Amino acid sequence: MLDETNELVKEFRSARDHFENEGVEDLEIVLKVSRADSGRENHIGTSDEVAGIMLGDLDETDGSRDIIIDSKIDGLERISDIHPKLMALQYPLLFPHGGDGFHKNIPFGRAKKDSNKIREVISMKEYYSHKFQVRTNEGITPRLGGRIYQQYIVDAFSTIEQARLWWFRTNQTTLRSDLYMNIRDSLQTGDSDSNNLGKSFILPARFVGSRRYMQQNFQDALAVCRYIGHPDIFLTMTTNPLWDEIIQMMKHIPQCSPQNSPDMIARVFNLKLDQIVDDIKKKNYFGVCLAVMYVVKFQKRGLPHVHMLIWLDSASKRHLQANVDKYVSVEIPDLKEDLVGYAAVKAHMINGPCGSDTYNSKCMKQNKCIRHFPKKYSPSTTFDQFGFPIYRRRKMNNTVTKGKAILDNQWFVPYNRDLLVKYQCHINVEICCHARSLKYLFKYCLKGHDRATVEIRGGKRRSDNGENIDAGEDEIQSFFYGRYICAAEAAYRIFGFNIHYIFVPVLRLSFHLPGNKYCTFRSNEPLQKVVAREKHKPSQLQAFFLLNVNNSNARKYLYDEIPQYYVWNESDRI
Structure with a gap:
């Protein structure tokens, strides 16, 4: 069939002959546990997924992949990573007709002459967002590729991400940032060359997942805490690959399994996430909601999950603290009185069994459970000195059988019964009623993207790689090197879904000493x-002083209170 339909097959015949004549050298890629300079460990969990790890030195490349075709006539020939035939060459079984893929000249779409269309062609992200949809009038051959389809999705996103990083490397280096005082002093000493000043903007805060991106979101969350108070609820929700919506979708894709459809998993998870946020914000499930913040993570487990912080108003805070057992439970529902709740708890909220008899459990480290299971019994709910709750965990006759183990209330993760039954997935709900728990909560939510350390064994190549690279001031290289991308994350990011969300307006105010405001300029600018x-051109802080000079009513507000009553206008700065 391929001989008859695919014009590229003859190239693979050459590749087959090449390996049959010279043999295939086996290489082994091993994920290793290592610790970064920040202290965070590259944790390796068990998962059945296809993932990509970004490697290499960006200084030694031109921003594109080194893709080589071995031709009998022309010898070794490089092709671009946006070559129309790249994916057809890389995945011939997914594209048996050898058709064109993405290229730079795909039109944005038909538009009227008087429309305000910004671009004439579509981006690579838009192209793959379009391709990863199920349409009844199109073939589904790529989706039947199993793990190869996962690899195709990872390949597509890693190409997009690498192109973004290369753009910032080649375009942002023309910008400089330095103190106004330093620029003025250099001019007074006779040095008018701006190339000698400032440092490069390497990876700005608008790049999703960058260090500045996470740091600014962390500071936004602290600003919310300063204004409202500490968060009241910490919620974690993990995807259930057997959600009814996913299973129903699989009926449209015969012989395709959920684990090999990371794009479907990403889309359904995003819909469920929007739904639970709506329950909390608008339907006031836990009470009157003042703010919500969440971060979507993947962490080498193959499924997206979300960490969410929820702030409530004063009345709802008091009601929650007085009725903790109503909203959070760690006990097994009675099988006779609540069959649905019992089944949901049994399916999604067990941690274990682990301990002395099951050292091979993934939560075991140095012969101890890292989550401190089994928990101790407790007759009532209390809070320890650090603000972490100790939930009511009574010794009862209700048990659950998992394998050969019989588990009681000591082995269950805190949950909310109604949310668990409604969403039918792992939903961990914790009450956080003490400010000392903030550091743990925000560090857990905003710890950044996943990294991996790998070793290539076999053959002539051997390479250790990971977060131990000394990237100096090169934030792009540091972000790129060892980046771990799973198929679910690749699909989630290609669709453009939010990985970070905060429901409360936060304006970031600048602050500096006299003459020390930061200025941005081009390297070739006099x-x-x-x-x-x-x-x-006043900064935000200088505009605040000017406002106080010209407006007596503004003098009764502090700097951080001004955004509640006045608007920062970027054009005239006042």
């Missing part, structure tokens, strides 16, 4: 022009 421009 310093005289920079000084003249920045001299009369």
Whole structure:
């Protein structure tokens, strides 16, 4: 069939002959446990997934992949990573007709002459967002590729991500950032070359997942805590690959399994996430909600999950603390009185069995459970000195059988019964009623993207790689090197779903000492022009002082209170 339909097959005949004549050298890629300079460990969990790990030195590349075709006539020939035939060459079984894939000249779409269309062609992300949809009038051959289809999705996103990083490397390096005082002093000493000043903007805060991105979101969350108080509920929800919506979708894709459809999993998880946020924000499930923040993570387990912080108003706080057992439970429902709740708890909320008889459990480390199971019995709910709750965990006759083990209330994760039954997935609900728990909560939510350390064994190549690379000030290289991308994350990011969300407006205010405001300028821009421009362009802090001079009503508000009553206008700065 391929001989008859695919014009590229003859190229693979050459590849087959090449390996039959010279043999195939077996290489083994091993994930290793290592610890980064930040102290965070590259944890390796058990999962059945296809993932990509970004490697290499960006300084030694031109931003594209090194893809080589071995031709009998022309010899070794490089092709671009946006070559129309790239995916057809890489995955011939997914594209048996050898058709074109993404290229730079795909039109954005038909538009009227008077429309305000910004671009004439579509981006790579938009192309793959379109391709990873199920349409009844199109073939489903790629989706039947199993793990190869997962690899195709990871390949597509890693190409997009690498192109983004390369853009920032080649475009942002023309910008410089330095203190106004330093620029003025350099001009007074006779040095008018702006190339000698400042440092490069490497990876800005608008790049999703970057260090500045996570740091600014962390500071936003702290600003919410300063204004409202500490969060009241910490909620974690993990995807259930057997959700009814996913199973129903599989009926449209015969012979395709959920684990080999990470795009379906990502889309359904995002819908469920929007639904539970709506329950909390608008339907006031836990009470009147003042703010919500969440971060979507993947963490080498193959399924997306979300960490969510919820702030309530004063009345709801008091009601929650007085009725903790109503909203959070760690006990097994009675089988006769609540069959649905019992089945949901049994399916999704067990941690274990682990301990002395099951050292091979994934939660075991140094012969101890890292989550401290089994828990001790407790007749009532209390809070320890750090603000972490000790839930009511009574010794009762209700048990659950898992394998050969019989488990009681000591082995269950805190949950909310109604949310668990409604969403039919792992939903861990914790009450956080003490400010000392903030550091743990925010660190857990905003610890950044996944990294991996790998070793290539076999053959002539041997390489250790990971977070131990000394990238200096090169934030792009540090972000790129050892980046771990699973298929679910690749699909989630290609669709453009939020990995970070905060429901409460936060304005980031600048602060600096006199003459020490930061100025941004191009490396080839004359310093005289920079000084003249920045001299009369106030920062946010300077605009605050000018507002106080011109508006007596503003003098009764502090700097951080001004955004509640006045608007920062970027054009005139006042």
